[in-house]
Amino acid sequence: MDLPNVGVLSTAFADKSSVGLVVALLVAVAAALAHTRSLRARIARRTRELEQELAARRRVEKELEAVRADLETRVQERTRTLEARNAELTQLRLALETANQRLKRLVAVDALTGIANRRHFDRVLDRELRRARRESLPLSLVFLDLDEFKRYNDTYGHARGDDVLRLVAQTLDETFRRGGDLVARYGGEEFAVVLPGVDGRRASLYAERLRRRIWRLAVPYEASQVADRVTISGGVATVPPGLTATADHLLRAADKALYRAKCQGRNRIASGTVTIEEADRLAG
Incomplete structure (x- = not known):
């Protein structure tokens, strides 16, 4: 500084x-x-x-x-x-x-029985028919009806009748347990089973197995003119591979088979097959 x-x-x-x-x-x-x-x-x-x-x-x-x-x-x-x-x-x-x-x-789902209802059944049947036609597979339908069920309701009351419907539905569900099978309440005391890929012979065997299981339930029905217990009748119809058929064709064929079972005395299974001639006739 x-x-x-x-x-x-x-x-x-x-x-x-x-x-x-x-x-x-x-x-x-x-x-x-x-x-x-x-x-x-x-x-x-x-x-x-x-x-x-x-x-x-x-x-x-x-x-x-x-x-x-x-x-x-x-x-x-x-x-x-x-x-x-x-x-x-x-x-x-x-x-x-x-x-x-x-x-x-x-x-x-059907509110009373807990299995598929009619609406769901119709959708599944249409879908499986298209698949069977596309993959050239058989398709079987089983129609089931409780024998003289109106008389059962008149005799034991509708509450007991509802119990029987639930029991039958449960037995149906336990009998047909394959992945593609569908059990449904078609209406009233009528039930239906869709069996994809199953031919008529096997479908009839399955339906007969169900009939026997219902028989072994031994639900008392003293007023029945068929047996001392609740029984079912069934009609089996099959669309063979390669046949073009509609849901109406199959439903009518199964209903006709069920009618034959009723005419033959009830408590039995009858079967039929949708043919080309019948499909053409029903279409006409």
Whole structure:
């Protein structure tokens, strides 16, 4: 650092005057002190400025921290709200799926017996006929009817009659358990079984097995003119591979076979096959 008035001091040394030297020293010291005071003032002023800047920065950082904390709180609240909403939507979706499944079941299932109803039977029969035609497979249909069931209801009451219908439906369901088989309540005391890929001989054997199982249930029916118990009659109809037939063709053939079983004394199974001639005749 250069001291002020150095030239004066140098001149005093040159003149070798003690008074001048003292004066020069005093001037130099005074100048140095003045410069020091100025420097200290500048340092103090700069220090205050830095302290003010630091304080301002701390205030800004504090404000930013408050903003960040507030934002984080809002994000957490929003996240909780969204999670709660998502859980609510999940519950609603599950409830809707459950309701849809129940609705589908109500549409497809007979309320009394718990097996397929007529509407579902019609859809499945149409679908299996198309598949049998496409894959050149046989398709059999079994029509079943409880013998003299009106008299049973008149004798024992409709509540007992409903119990019998449920029991028969359960036996049907336990008898025909292949993956593609469908047992249905066709209406009243009539039941139907769709047997994809099953020819007439096997379908008749399955129907006879069912008839015997109903017989072994030994549900008392003293007023029956057929036997001392509840019995069934059945008609089996089959569409052979390669034959184009409609659901109406198969239903009529099975109904005719059921009628023959009734005429032959009931409590038996009769069978038939949809032929090309019969299909053409029914179509005409």
